[in-house]
Amino acid sequence: MRSQDHDRLFLSPPHLGRHELNYVHKAIEDNWVAPAGPNLAGFEADICQAAGVGHCVALSSGTAAIHLGLLLLGVGPGDEVLCPSFTFVATANPIRYLGATPVFVDSEATTWNMCPERLREAIEDRIARGRKPKALLLVHLYGMPARMPEILALATEFQIPILEDAAEALGSRLDNRPLGSFGAVGVFSFNGNKILTTSGGGALVTDQAELAQKARFLATQAKDEAPHYQHSETGYNYRLSNILAGIGRGQMELLEERVKRRREIFAWYHEHLAHLPGLTVALAPELPGSRSNRWLTTILLNSAETAATPESLRQHLETHNIESRPLWKPLHLQPLFAGVPTYGGEVCADLFARGLCLPSGTAMTDADLRRVAEALAEAL
Incomplete structure (x- = not known):
């Protein structure tokens, strides 16, 4: 559809x-x-x-x-x-x-x-x-x-x-x-x-x-x-x-309820996207003793296992009227900050090149989540 x-x-x-x-x-x-x-x-x-x-x-x-x-x-x-x-x-x-x-x-x-x-x-x-x-x-x-x-x-x-x-x-x-x-x-x-x-x-x-x-x-x-x-x-x-x-x-008044739902959405994606080739639901697991609010669920692509790119996935999701977004483009690669002192940069540049943020709003239903998963499966 x-x-x-x-x-x-x-x-x-x-x-x-x-x-x-x-x-x-x-x-x-x-x-x-x-x-x-x-x-x-x-x-x-x-x-x-x-x-x-x-x-x-x-x-x-x-x-x-x-x-x-x-x-x-x-x-x-x-x-x-x-x-x-x-x-x-x-x-x-x-x-x-x-x-x-x-x-x-x-x-x-x-x-x-x-x-x-x-x-x-x-x-x-x-x-x-x-x-x-x-x-x-x-x-x-x-x-x-x-x-x-x-x-x-x-x-x-x-x-x-x-x-x-x-x-x-x-x-x-x-x-x-x-x-x-x-x-x-x-x-x-x-x-x-x-x-x-x-x-x-x-x-x-x-x-x-x-x-x-x-x-x-x-x-x-x-x-x-x-x-x-x-x-x-x-x-x-x-x-x-x-x-x-x-x-x-x-x-x-809704903070804990909203955190609970974001974490449920992350867990849903983690379970239902695990079979897709070349795709990993990222930022998992949490460090010992930590709890993330899972504000956005993110994925990383492995170019050795799929020809898809974050941009090709983003465009495919758009054909299903689904918004997604690349991970943050590192600031040391932004024209605004050209020449600024930078220590390292390879890790975040690689994450930007391979990552995408998925819809994660707390009002999403399981049917909405399935719609995202089906569109990703179709692309991959």
Whole structure:
């Protein structure tokens, strides 16, 4: 059956639940339609509980949260920030906002996250060049926990603070500790394609009260204490709307349910695609003691066993009105970052060349999953 026979299956669409409208209606009834109000405070408290942290500042996007997080860690013009190459551009763009330079580090093949061995190489080489990195921007890709014990040990050894980009990893855990709580600052995204959404939004979390206070100050135009508008620092209009925070409150009630369903979808694909030649459902198994939210299910192709490529599969799925997407193109291969220092790069370049993300939305039915599997089988 071709595209006209089915509604479109999107990669990771929003999935609203039962109670979002209650919070939104209450905000409108009470005239709390500004970037302040009860929903905002409640949403921040909900995130603190889910992330196991003491403080949260809800913001307009995950990108804004990374920007403020880098500012809080003292990143400025001329500094260098360690960053994985295998991630979305929004991870690295805020480094450039501040006049700093990203230093890209390759992935390792188990979790696809930053490779501790390459990380040590990068740190030691930058220090030898008189360029000690100001911060380490760590990502948990596709919800999979990074190799935190090794990375934390390196950060401690070289005294480099960690900004933890958990934009894709809300609900993921390592050693029974939520991701986002390991760094000096953590970041979440509530974009429309994430496991929970506020349509657009993000959050900065930390256990350090002074950092949260500073983030809230900077996110509201850095207004000094005065009866008039007094400003001594550059500020930003980054706070989340109280109405959107209402959507977030309703969504947070569903976090464990949504994680459970994403993991079920991953398990379904893992079981039902195992027989297809040249295809592996990737990012399995999880590291001991870790739980991935399985935000997106991904596959890798083996060119020795199939002539199919990620692009040929993507195009074939499109004929069935099924959205899929290549894995992130490494940032060190992007024209935007030509010439940026990079350590390794072969692993993430190979993953990009062989990988594809499959529809993984929590509203998918078993019939939807079968439709994806049948289309893949037809192509392979």
